[in-house]
Amino acid sequence: xxxxxxxxxxxxxxxxxxxxxxxxxxxxxxxxxxxxxxxxxxxxxxxxxxxxxxxxxxxxxxxxxxxxxxxxxxxxxxxxxxxxxxxxxxxxxxxxxxxxxxxxxxxxxxxxxxxxxxxxxxxxxxxxxxxxxxxxxxxxxxxxxxxxxxxxxxxxxxxxxxxxxxxxxxxxxxxxxxxxxxxxxxxxxxxxxxxxxxxxxxxxxxxxxxxxxxxxxxxxxxxxxxxx
Numbered sequence: 618x619x620x621x622x623x624x625x626x627x628x629x630x631x632x633x634x635x636x637x638x639x640x641x642x643x644x645x646x647x648x649x650x651x652x653x654x655x656x657x658x659x660x661x662x663x664x665x666x667x668x669x670x671x672x673x674x675x676x677x678x679x680x681x682x683x684x685x686x687x688x689x690x691x692x693x694x695x696x697x698x699x700x701x702x703x704x705x706x707x708x709x710x711x712x713x714x715x716x717x718x719x720x721x722x723x724x725x726x727x728x729x730x731x732x733x734x735x736x737x738x739x740x741x742x743x744x745x746x747x748x749x750x751x752x753x754x755x756x757x758x759x760x761x762x763x764x765x766x767x768x769x770x771x772x773x774x775x776x777x778x779x780x781x782x783x784x785x786x787x788x789x790x791x792x793x794x795x796x797x798x799x800x801x802x803x804x805x806x807x808x809x810x811x812x813x814x815x816x817x818x819x820x821x822x823x824x825x826x827x828x829x830x831x832x833x834x835x836x837x838x839x840x841x842x843x844x845x
Contacts, residue, residue, distance in 0.1 A: 638767045639774040649824030651750035653839035659743035668710040670772035677737045679727040702791040705810040707817040709832040781812040
């Protein structure tokens with residue numbers, strides 16, 4: 618006699634549902650238009666979150682001592698999975714960091730804050746402002762809503778759209794799994810860099826950025842145009 622599972626069909630409260638939300642082509646154009654109207658501090662933060670695919674906590678705590686602009690690399694000492702990660706910085710990401718370094722120097726946290734940590738802690742309100750201007754809903758529990766983590770997923774998704782393999786995408790985002798760790802350790806870092814640069818360039822092209830054009834000047838031009 619077959620037994621009926623009394624829990625069958627019931628949803629477990631608090632259980633996380635796997636998400637596949639990312640910014641599509643049309644939304645990327647809207648996002649960058651709205652981002653251009655944001656203040657420089659949070660504009661740069663959200664750009665780096667998108668272009669590097671790094672986790673919120675790591676971008677908030679980004680320190681100049683971890684960044685090698687000559688090698689276009691960001692060495693995160695410890696990520697969520699407990700290990701260090703080297704993030705390959707695309708040319709637009711390097712440009713943003715160079716601009717910040719030129720204006721504010723290259724010491725301490727890239728995004729300093731007034732709290733006990735010394736760095737930015739919660740950028741949620743800034744993302745809400747940008748998404749509001751872009752006409753994109755915010756929130757995990759909102760229909761079609763976008764969260765900060767979805768910017769990380771956006772990079773990975775556009776890497777996949779651009780033809781990168783899953784191990785390469787996982788390596789660039791610092792994913793860790795028993796099956797993938799051994800593969801990541803053998804990956805050519807140049808392949809990861811190529812994947813990130815290709816995805817970043819494709820995402821930025823959706824906003825109208827032309828090849829070789831300065832991202833910072835492009836966004837400042839959008840801001841000035843909107844103010845007129």
